[in-house]
Amino acid sequence: MKSITIKQPLKLDCGKEISNFPLAYETYGNLNEKKDNAILVFHALTGDQFASGINPVTNKEGWWNYAVGPGKAFDTDKFFVICANVIGGCMGSYGPGTIDPSTNKPIGTNFPVITINDMVNAQYNLLDHFKIEKLFVVAGGSMGGMQVLQFVSNFPNKAKVALPIACTASHSAQNIAFNELGRQAIMSDINWKDGLYDGKTFNPDKGLAVARMAAHITYLSKKGLQEKFGRNLQERSDLKFGFDADFQIESYLRYQGSVFVDRFDANSYLYITRAMDYFDLTKQHGGNLSKAFKDSKTKFFIISFTSDWLYPTSENKDIVIALNAIGADVGFVEIKTDKGHDSFLLDVPDFLSTIKNYLNTTYLNINERRI
Amino acid sequence: MKEEFKVISELIDEKSRVLDVGCGDGILMEYLLKNKVVDVRGLEISKEKVKKCLSNGLAVVEGDAEYDLKQFPDLSFDYVILSQTLQAFMSPENVIKDLLRVGKKVIVTIPNFGHWKVRLDLLFKGEMPITKNLPYEWYNTPNLHMCTIQDFYNFCNNKGINIFKTISLNGQKTSKITSSNLKFKNLISELGIFLLEK
Numbered sequence: 001m002k003s004i005t006i007k008q009p010l011k012l013d014c015g016k017e018i019s020n021f022p023l024a025y026e027t028y029g030n031l032n033e034k035k036d037n038a039i040l041v042f043h044a045l046t047g048d049q050f051a052s053g054i055n056p057v058t059n060k061e062g063w064w065n066y067a068v069g070p071g072k073a074f075d076t077d078k079f080f081v082i083c084a085n086v087i088g089g090c091m092g093s094y095g096p097g098t099i100d101p102s103t104n105k106p107i108g109t110n111f112p113v114i115t116i117n118d119m120v121n122a123q124y125n126l127l128d129h130f131k132i133e134k135l136f137v138v139a140g141g142s143m144g145g146m147q148v149l150q151f152v153s154n155f156p157n158k159a160k161v162a163l164p165i166a167c168t169a170s171h172s173a174q175n176i177a178f179n180e181l182g183r184q185a186i187m188s189d190i191n192w193k194d195g196l197y198d199g200k201t202f203n204p205d206k207g208l209a210v211a212r213m214a215a216h217i218t219y220l221s222k223k224g225l226q227e228k229f230g231r232n233l234q235e236r237s238d239l240k241f242g243f244d245a246d247f248q249i250e251s252y253l254r255y256q257g258s259v260f261v262d263r264f265d266a267n268s269y270l271y272i273t274r275a276m277d278y279f280d281l282t283k284q285h286g287g288n289l290s291k292a293f294k295d296s297k298t299k300f301f302i303i304s305f306t307s308d309w310l311y312p313t314s315e316n317k318d319i320v321i322a323l324n325a326i327g328a329d330v331g332f333v334e335i336k337t338d339k340g341h342d343s344f345l346l347d348v349p350d351f352l353s354t355i356k357n358y359l360n361t362t363y364l365n366i367n368e369r370r371i
Numbered sequence: 372m373k374e375e376f377k378v379i380s381e382l383i384d385e386k387s388r389v390l391d392v393g394c395g396d397g398i399l400m401e402y403l404l405k406n407k408v409v410d411v412r413g414l415e416i417s418k419e420k421v422k423k424c425l426s427n428g429l430a431v432v433e434g435d436a437e438y439d440l441k442q443f444p445d446l447s448f449d450y451v452i453l454s455q456t457l458q459a460f461m462s463p464e465n466v467i468k469d470l471l472r473v474g475k476k477v478i479v480t481i482p483n484f485g486h487w488k489v490r491l492d493l494l495f496k497g498e499m500p501i502t503k504n505l506p507y508e509w510y511n512t513p514n515l516h517m518c519t520i521q522d523f524y525n526f527c528n529n530k531g532i533n534i535f536k537t538i539s540l541n542g543q544k545t546s547k548i549t550s551s552n553l554k555f556k557n558l559i560s561e562l563g564i565f566l567l568e569k
Contacts, residue, residue: 301425320432321442327388329412332432333421350422357426365428 001056001092002026002049006125013278016112023122024092025084028052028068029076031130037363038132039074040123040159041083042140042147044345045215045272046264048091051083052076057091058263066347073355078363079136082126086119086147088271093122096267097199108267109195116143116279120150127158136363139163141344142311143272146279149292149319153281156296161362163355165303165344168315169281169289169322175310178218179273182211186266195267208266209257216256221307221340225249289322300330301358303351305343331358374543375562376402379452379478382536382566383407387449390414390474392436393456397424400431412448414439437461440469452478455504455562458514464530471532477567480540485519485557504561520563524553527567536566 002025009019026049031038041051043063052068054061067073068081085093088111096111127135138148138159145167152162168175189207191197197204217225229249233239236246245251285291293300300323304316313334323330335351337343343351376399383389385408391400394413397420403409413431415421424431432439436453437460451474453466458481460466470477482504483489492500499509507514518526520537527534537548539560548556548563556563 299430324432324442325444327444327447329410329430330432331425331430332434333418333425334433336418354422354425358428361426361428 003092004129012112012118013115014113021094023084025049028081029079031080035132038080038135039137040135041081042144044142044144049083049085073352084123087122088114090265090268096271097265106199113274115275116146116150120147135159137161137163141165142167143276149281152296152298153292159298161299163301166305166308166311166341168311169319171277171279176277179277181214183270185210204266205261208261212260213253213257218310219340219342221338224338224340290325293328294326302332304334306334306336307338308341310341378538378545378564380406382478383450390448390451392453395420397429400429436466443473445472446475448474450474450476454480455482457481458516463516471569480562480564481523483520483560483563484517485521486561487558519557521557533568534565538564
């Protein structure tokens with residue numbers, strides 16, 4: 001697993017300082033000689049650095065395998081894609097699961113509370129590592145989109161194109177409510193032990209699975225669920241008058257919960273959802289979101305999905321409005337799909353082809369200095 | 372290249388900021404980028420067309436001019452263009468008001484309902500006219516508020532909107548419209564192109 005060690009101290013929003021910590025990353029494609037073809041991709045809540053191909057830890061397809069790869073939307077035949085595991089995560093970057101050498105146990109809830117801003121500031125070190133002066137694109141969906149917005153706000157001249165997808169500039173009460181539900185599920189698990197479970201004998205798997213089940217519902221649309229499962233029964237011809245998984249949807253959610261705990265750390269789930277809840281770029285700029293982007297010449301392309309009720313079009317459009325208010329270069333489209341918030345991770349041809357064409361054309365246009 | 376776009380392009384100064392309202396496939400935007408040094412943005416209601424524009428790298432936002440012009444600050448563009456779309460709005464009057472708020476200058480083109488072919492259709496056939504620029508049946512037309520060059524001229528005068536230039540387009544032929552030839556041009560023009568200011 002590739003990683004860099006960030007030596008210089010990083011001052012976190014909570015006031016604490018961290019240094020000498022690992023940031024795990026993966027890359028796809030090749031950085032060209034001019035170093036002008038780099039794309040930094042930010043992952044969502046439960047993602048990791050393995051965006052494309054086969055994830056070597058889970059042996060499953062990378063989370064953005066539909067979008068990242070040779071000939072795909074983020075075409076790794078042309079572009080150099082970098083993706084890092086966020087701090088607070090559990091795939092090699094500094095997080096609550098990192099072993100504290102002084103106790104030989106996971107740091108657990110002694111890990112400092114982190115923010116989207118902290119995540120982005122940590123990942124900025126990758127530009128130095130690869131000696132990239134300016135990224136071609138910063139991109140991401142959901143929490144990845146929030147990182148895109150924060151990145152441009154923090155580093156106004158470090159990306160030519162910003163591609164925030166299905167996200168928000170300010171986590172809504174509904175978003176916070178769902179995250180709190182997940183956290184309560186974890187913290188109610190007897191094995192959570194105030195966050196100091198050892199990760200071997202004790203793991204709050206039940207709580208984490210329930211958190212995942214609840215969250216998973218929010219990623220899908222009512223119509224999508226109805227069409228995929230309806231009231232279909234799970235391997236039985238009639239109701240069993242009990243609390244087994246009678247319905248396919250129950251069985252599906254239980255399965256999603258059970259496979260999730262194999263790859264994700266419960267404390268990471270707490271920390272990362274907290275970071276999302278604390279995200280309010282508008283408030284960071286005194287109530288005026290436009291101010292977040294006023295120093296930037298970055299070209300924005302914002303995408304939302306019709307059936308996404310978790311980060312609805314209206315919230316994505318608020319970002320468009322803030323950008324238009326300062327005359328920024330912005331494109332926006334709402335893609336029609338029944339696949340809900342998860343659309344950005346799935347095979348939605350309209351979505352993928354628009355990104356592909358947009359990036360290819362924009363890369364050429366920039367080189368021809370047309371824009 | 373559509374003759375109309377050539378005329379519009381000639382009305383626009385170099386190095387200006389342009390907003391194309393109802394930009395469609397972005398053909399006019401592409402034309403302006405190619406022929407002028409301009410910074411051009413688009414607003415378009417059709418998802419399909421927005422995707423096409425974005426695929427070509429154009430800065431186009433999906434939206435409805437009747438609601439989404441609000442987000443643009445006062446005088447934030449040097450030119451705002453509305454090409455053959457005015458008649459499709461629920462409230463053309465409010466849209467024009469918003470265009471004049473957002474743009475220092477506004478270019479509006481209208482398909483002319485006063486053209487002689489239109490008048491003859493109605494006079495002799497007694498049917499709603501169907502022409503090259505107005506190819507719809509009455510029951511499926513998106514054009515809710517058709518007007519003539521004369522109507523639009525009167526509208527501007529009544530609302531105190533300054534008309535800088537009016538150009539008639541008939542086939543490939545362009546000519547100036549003045550107050551003295553207005554009645555005649557209203558009869559022979561397929562399109563009227565207006566350069567306006569508040």
